[in-house]
Amino acid sequence: MAPNEVSGLRVAWEHPMPGQAALPARCPAVGRQPEDLISLREKFVEATLAASSDLAMAVVRTAPSLAALRPVPRRVLAVFAHPDDEAYGCAGALARYAANENAATVLLTMTRGEASSMGPQRGLTPTQVGDLREQRLEQVAEILGLDGLIVADLPDGQLAKLEFRDLAAPIQDVLEHFEPEVIITHDARGVNGHPDHIAVHWGVRWTRGGTWGSTCFTRLALVAYPPETCEAAKPRLLFPTANEDIDVSLELSAAEIDAKEACLRVHEGLITVRPVPGDDRPSRPPVEHFDLFDECFAPPLSDLFDHLLVADAPGT
Numbered sequence: 555m556a557p558n559e560v561s562g563l564r565v566a567w568e569h570p571m572p573g574q575a576a577l578p579a580r581c582p583a584v585g586r587q588p589e590d591l592i593s594l595r596e597k598f599v600e601a602t603l604a605a606s607s608d609l610a611m612a613v614v615r616t617a618p619s620l621a622a623l624r625p626v627p628r629r630v631l632a633v634f635a636h637p638d639d640e641a642y643g644c645a646g647a648l649a650r651y652a653a654n655e656n657a658a659t660v661l662l663t664m665t666r667g668e669a670s671s672m673g674p675q676r677g678l679t680p681t682q683v684g685d686l687r688e689q690r691l692e693q694v695a696e697i698l699g700l701d702g703l704i705v706a707d708l709p710d711g712q713l714a715k716l717e718f719r720d721l722a723a724p725i726q727d728v729l730e731h732f733e734p735e736v737i738i739t740h741d742a743r744g745v746n747g748h749p750d751h752i753a754v755h756w757g758v759r760w761t762r763g764g765t766w767g768s769t770c771f772t773r774l775a776l777v778a779y780p781p782e783t784c785e786a787a788k789p790r791l792l793f794p795t796a797n798e799d800i801d802v803s804l805e806l807s808a809a810e811i812d813a814k815e816a817c818l819r820v821h822e823g824l825i826t827v828r829p830v831p832g833d834d835r836p837s838r839p840p841v842e843h844f845d846l847f848d849e850c851f852a853p854p855l856s857d858l859f860d861h862l863l864v865a866d867a868p869g870t
């Protein structure tokens with residue numbers, strides 16, 4: 555298999571990212587988009603134009619106003635494809651910053667997760683699955699104490715077929731109102747190669763640089779799993795990040811581990827962070843790692859806000 559091919563999908567995760575102008579119009583994993591997606595996108599554009607709210611795609615909004623959070627010194631936005639990605643990837647980090655009165659945490663989930671295999675397994679319609687997973691996400695937001703939760707109702711399983719402009723619209727909307735300093739999202743291989751994860755990664759990167767809109771967030775933190783974690787996760791597929799590329803390692807406290815376990819239980823009911831004697835359920839190490847895009851720290855930082863440079867305003 556060529557180094558940039560995953561499960562038959564050609565993805566460009568080694569793209570040098572010289573600037574937004576060099577990015578293709580849509581995720582490099584796919585070609586033409588089918589008619590149903592074109593009509594979905596038209597509906598989205600209509601909804602955006604017709605909406606009086608500043609977050610047209612939001613179906614859930616727990617924050618009274620994202621703009622009201624801007625005076626908070628440390629603002630972190632997590633952007634993931636599906637309900638549950640946040641729990642696996644960075645629930646401990648979100649719990650940490652949510653508990654910090656000098657930080658504001660917002661989660662943007664791009665789909666309602668309606669295409670989950672849970673539907674056929676339990677005899678649920680896609681709408682019912684989406685409703686259920688969205689409810690679980692609300693529970694997670696409550697457990698973590700997030701300042702904001704936004705669920706964008708983009709089509710689950712189809713994100714890689716959307717044009718970046720459509721994919722990035724909800725992200726850009728949140729960026730403009732919340733102005734996060736740190737964004738956490740999927741890595742370029744989508745952690746496990748899921749096309750939706752890869753598309754979200756590219757969608758976030760597409761918003762970076764201020765070409766579309768004026769927002770330029772400061773730090774992009776990609777969820778990373780070191781090789782030993784990926785080895786231990788087999789046969790589950792996780793793409794490792796080389797240890798030298800890990801720039802932040804958060805050692806989770808007992809309270810953060812408890813919060814992460816609670817989130818995982820809400821979504822799955824099956825997974826623990828700490829191994830329990832006599833319990834052979836899969837476990838995860840109580841450390842969350844991140845690869846900072848375009849930054850390199852060795853040894854890894856112990857906080858996502860350490861050594862954070864203030865971005866120049868676009869055009870300066």
Ligand SMILES: [Zn+2]
Nearest residue numbers: 635636639748
């Ligand atoms: Zn996912």
